[in-house]
Amino acid sequence: VQEEAVRLGSIPWMNSQGTFIINGIARVLINQILRSPGIYYNRESDQKGVSAYTSTVISDRGGRFKSEMDKRDRIWVRISKKRKVSILILLIAMGLNRKDILQNVRYPKIFSNILKKQKGAIESSEDAIVELYKHLYSATDVDIVFSESIFKELQKRFFQHRCELGRIGRRNSNIKLALDVPETEHFLLPQDVLAAxxxxxxxxxxxxxxDDIDHL
Structure with missing residues (x-):
């Protein structure tokens, strides 16, 4: 039997004040808990006390986006804290049309009412991508024309950062929404948004x- 000392790393000593001295500087070490990717449902109230049911998609990269349903049965997607767009714009930007949406939901009457209440006719995915881009950059008053650069920028800043579920997120979403999407499909799909x-x-x-989003 041969004994050998193995260095695993440096473990700082805690002083009497409950801090660690690292490179001569007092530091406090805390654990960071990362929420598991997937989709979570909650009920929240705004500053006026009006409550709404929300769903939060947490991506594998830590980014997230939230959708909410108001008292008028309209469903919105939060692009930022101050800006939101109709869920229809997100679905059309992901490649669906109005017929696809109504044929693949369990409550087509509610979605039909959302379509009727939508201001401005957005039919093509290009128009929906431009609308998402405007809200993402707070440029709703600017006249923007669809281009490949806008599409790539939206893919990078929104879809890749906020909609990549990863393997665990895909499994959690399948269980939550009773879907059968292969676990190799790591990105949020239109059918995920419809089921959500x-x-x-x-x-x-x-x-x-x-859900209790902080439940361990």
Missing amino acids: ADHSIEISYGMGNL
Whole structure:
């Protein structure tokens, strides 16, 4: 039997004040808990006390986006804290048309009403991409024309950062939304958004359970 000392690393000593001295500087070490990627449902109130049911998609990269359903049965996607767009714009930007949306949801009547209430006719994916781009950069008053550079920028800043679920996020989403998407598909798909919207509708009408996003 041969004994050998193996160096695993430096472990700083804690002083009487509860801090660690690292390179001559007092430091406090804390654990960082990362929420598991997937989709979570909650009920939140705004500054005016108006409550809304929300769903939060947490990506594998830590980015997230939130959708909410108001009292008028309209579903919005939060691009930022101050800006939101109709979920229809997101779905059309992902390649669906109005017929695809109505044929692949469990509550087409609600989505049909959303289509009727939508201001401005956005039919093509190019128009929807431009609309998302405007809200992402707070440029709603600027006349922007679709281009390949806008598409790539939106892919980088929104879809890749906020919609990449990863293997664990895909598994969690499949379980939550009763989907059968292969775990090799790591990005959020239109069918995920449609199923998530259906689940939001069910929760708002008392047919589902809310999540505790901080539950370990």
